[in-house]
Structures are given as structure tokens and as C-alpha cells.
Amino acid sequence: MTMLLRLASRNLWRNRRRTLLTLSAMVVSLALLTLSLGVFSGMLVDILSSTTEQYHGHLVINASGYLDDRDMYKNFTADPELLQALQQDKAVRGVSERLRGFGLVSHAESSYPAELLGIRPEHEKSVTKLHTQLIAGIFPTDTDSAGAVLGSSLAQKLGVSPGDELIFVTQAADGSIGNDLLTVRAIFRTGHTGHDNGLVLVPQQWLQEVMALKGKVHEVALAVEDPLLAAEDAKRLATLLPAGLIATDWGELMPEMREAIASFDVSRFIFVIILYFATGLGILNTIFMSVMERSREFGILMALGLRPRQIRLIVLLESLLLGMLGTILGLVVGLLLSSYMSLVGFDLSAWITPVSYAGGTIQPRLRAIFELRNFIDPAYMLLLVSLLAGFLPARRAAKLQPVAAIRED
Amino acid sequence: MSLISLNNLSKTYPLGSQKIAAVQGLTLEIQAGEFAVLAGPSGSGKTTVLNIVGALDTPTEGSVNVDGNDYSEMNPKELADFRLRRIGFIFQSYNLIPVLTAAENAEFTLMLQGMSTLKRRKIISGIFGELGIEGLEDRRPNDLSGGQQQRVAIARAIAPQPAVVLADEPTANLDSSTAEDLLQLMRRLNQEKGTTFLFSSHDPLVIAHAERVISLRDGRLESDIQQEAG
Ligand SMILES: Nc1ncnc2c1ncn2[C@@H]1O[C@H](COP(=O)(O)OP(=O)(O)O)[C@@H](O)[C@H]1O
């Protein structure tokens, strides 16, 4: 075995140029693959976080049925003990209870429909990232009694900027028409048309008073450690909830987003296969040529007493060694490229604007994120491809008739 | 019992619709310790006979028995193992493995047999000394002269102490004085160690070195003469 390994590893370097060419093809395809998968993943994380971190949270707790019609009467009391218990779950990173109201916001002559989220700013900051997307003003604090934060398009249509006053009119829970004054504190821009056009964050207590829903909320939004595990988290947290409340993860809130992410797994697989098909043919060609050139030598080896299986093993070892070398180098180069793309990235905002997709927003940037699978999948598949590519030539070599091979000149 | 016995051996090759008879009805006995040459012009069947004796090729008819083993009763695995342990091959064009050093080439079959490094080293350095190629152990075949390469090939052939060394025109690619040296070396190994040699040649100068000249013509035995080795 040692001898066969020695033969295989030295044979690999017999035609240095050919081996290096094949090797570089392997390195380039593996490196580009890990890089593009990393950028893909980055894009998905961007899309997912664009909605979860701008609005939904990774999962929400509501009165059952609320999500179907957002009926303001399907509310519940934000029990501090429940909030505390949720906060203490190991996967939960942030908890924000919210009251939601729909109505008209007006300034001077113009009014527009809007969705108001009654929040506690410090809690909301632990779940969504709207406070990091301000284009004007300052995000209000918990002590602010009537400060509003609104989307950029809405602010533009109303012609308001921080410091201006707004009037909000809505139907209150007691049947009366509730209305009150708000002061614009800040304006956000997310790139999500719906939110930029109609979302307004207001103090929770203020909204509870306007809607005559003292102490009530419509949902508790949560941020978790790993968004991709949100469905499992939702199941676990459901056990903490009193009867009548249910937990829903982002996948259920936005099925099209879940599908987009699931289809990424399929596309990743197809992508890998297509690229490796070409690489595999290159390896096959290299090994085949080197086997054909050496048929006389294989004949000699058989004359010396090597069995066909040992001949086959030599050829397989050669392609496996080539594969391992290509994989290691490809991973190193891929890691370097991905690090660059994750640390520096590529800003495309000069050329394209954010795009809405599957309920989320694709940011105009290329940025890689590290996901182990994006390295492991292409790596083991490259190894597999090299072994497969070695198979045919190995069989060919093992089938050589020693007499014919030796006579060949 | 003879070391090698060929009984009514024939080998035909298909060539299109015709058949070429490379060997026809050859019966031959070779004893252990002989130094015999298969002589005959090109195409007379020398290589075919050597390949069959070396278990690389199978006869169309007749039987082969070497060192007490009837080839027709052995499977390919057993034949490979037999080649590994009992047959030494020397080819016309040296045929060393280019990626291995001289010493690695020589110890190749010992390694495949699973012999320990220490034992191998001892055997190989002994043989390299006997063959006058000590100091060339770490050279690759490409860095050796034809005569040196053929000595390494001899080292490889005799290292496992085979029953017989089969050499197909071993000197055909060498100039006559190198060929002369090589034949004397093989003769010395034959006399000192008792190694059996069966080689082929169509060169009268080479044939003159053999103790026994087995002449083939058109695949048939033409004559079989004992002579005073020159
Ligand atoms: N694989 C083969 N196919 C067809 N004919 C062959 C093959 N090998 C040898 N022969 C023929 O068999 C005859 C004997 O060849 P060979 O044993 O090589 O003779 P020698 O070694 O004496 O030159 C020749 O006529 C040769 O052409």
C-alpha cells in the first residue's frame, strides 16, 4: 500500500503542467463556488432580516386568529411575567410587545392611511433594526409621550420632517373616534415599499389611550439567536403561553420567504452539479490521458506481480490525491475570497436600488456570510467528483492485458 | 522433475479471419540451474514462449508447468502471486518504473511481498554490490545509462530469488561491450547463486554465451543443443 501510494503521488507530478492545469481548474471552481454560495447566503440573510428585523421579528405571539384579520379586539394583556419568561428562553435575544392600530395620519391639508405600531422604544430596539435606518431625527426614548417615527415615503407625501405635528384618527375599541396629536421625531428608510409608505412607530401608552385599549397589546415580537431555527423555537415557546395565545415563526408569517430559502438549497445543489460536471470532465481527461500514456508501464507492473485491483487502486489514488489537493487549495482560496467579501463586500447602491422579493428586500450590495455548509458541500462533492472521474480510467488500466501492453510501442 | 516443462505448447493469434501460429507444438524441459537461450530470427516465437512461461500469456493448446505449478489450474490472482514470488522478468527496453529510484525499483517486488524495510535494504544493497551499481541507489532511471538501467532491472528480477529469470532480448538495446559485460554478469549469477536463466536473442554473440541453445523457427523447435558457453 505504501508503495502504491508512493507510485500514485509521484505519478501525479509526471506531467506537471497538465496536473497544475487540472488542479487550477479545480481550485477555481471550488473557490468561486464557495464564494458565490456565501454571497447567495448573504443575500438571503439580507432578505430575511429585511423583514424580520424591520418589522415582524423572527416570531410573534398573538391571540389566536389575530393574524387572519388583525381584528383590534383580539388583544391581550401584556403580562410582565410572561414577557420575563420569554426573555429568559435561551434562544430569545429580544422581546417587544406591541399594539397595532390602523387609521389616517394628517398634516396640514393631506392625510394618508397608516399602520401604527404602539411600542416601547427600548424593547423594540431589541427586536427590530428600524432605529438604525433613520434618515432624519433621533429615535425616541421610553419617556417620550407622543413622539412618532415614520417611513420616508409617507413623510415625503405628508411633507413633514422632525419637529412637525401630525394628527392621527382611528376607530377606538369603545366605538368612539379616537384622535390625538403626534410629533415627528425621526424618519426611517428601509427600502421596503410598504413600510416606507405607511408604517408609523408611536409610544405604546399613547396608542392604548387613543384606541381605548388600556394595558392591552396585539402581539409580542421576538428576536432569536438563529432565525433558521425559529420554527423550533416557536414550538418550544408555545408551552410557556397561556391558553388563547399562539406563537408563529417567520416561515408561517411569510411562506413565500420560507420557500425562497428552501429553493436556495435546491439551487445550490444544481449549481454545484453543473459547475462540477465540467471540472469532473477535466479531471477525467487528465487521468485518462495519463493512464493511456502509461499502459506499457501498467503491463510491466502486472508482469512484476501486481494484481488488477492494485492497478486500479493506483489510478484511484491518483485521482483522489488530485482531488484532495484541489479541495484543500480551493478551500483556502475560497476562504480568502469569502473573507474579503464578508469584511469588505461590494456596494452596488450606485447602480441599483433595493429590490422587493418574497416579502423581503434585497439590498443593493454583495456581501458573503460564512455558513459551514457552503464550504462542506462543495468540498466533499469535489472529492466525490475526483473519485468518480478516476473510476473509468482505473477500470481501463486494470483491464489491460499485460502482454499487449508490454508489446505496445 | 524439471523446473520448466512445456508440453505440446501452441499459441495462435487471430488476425482478421486468419490465424497466426506464433508457437506450434513446442515440447521442452528446462532444469533448475540452466543458462539457456531461446534463439531464432524475429517473429520466430521467442517472446511468445517467454510470456507463456512467465504466466503473462496463456497457451491456446498444451500445458505449462513451472516449479511444480500447473498454470491451467491457477486463477489470475494465483498467477499474479506466482509472478511476484517465483518469476523474474527482464525486458528488452529495461522497463524500470520512471518515478521510482533505482533502489525502489529493485525492491519493488519485495515490498509488494510485505518484506520489512530493514530486510529489503540488506538484500538490495547486497545485490547492488554484486552487480557493481552501488552508489546509484537514489538515482532515477532517466539519470542512468542503458547498461546501468539493465543492471537495475536484473537486480529487480533476482531480488525475490525467483525460480527462473526470463529475459527477452536483454541486450538488444546495448552496445556490444556493455552487452558482453551484462551477459557475463548474468552467467556469474547463474554459476554462483544457481539462478536459472532463460533468455532470448537472435544475436550470435549473445547466443554464444549460453550453455544450451534452443532454436525456434516459425514457432517450431528447430534444434536444441548443449554447447560450451563462450
Ligand atoms: N498480439 C499478437 N497478435 C497477433 N500476432 C502476434 C501477436 N503477438 C505476436 N504475434 C505474432 O506471433 C509471431 C511470433 O511473435 P514473437 O513471439 O513476438 O516472436 P519473436 O519474439 O521471436 O520476435 C509473430 O509472427 C508475431 O507477428
Ligand SMILES: [Mg+2]
Ligand atoms: Mg520478441
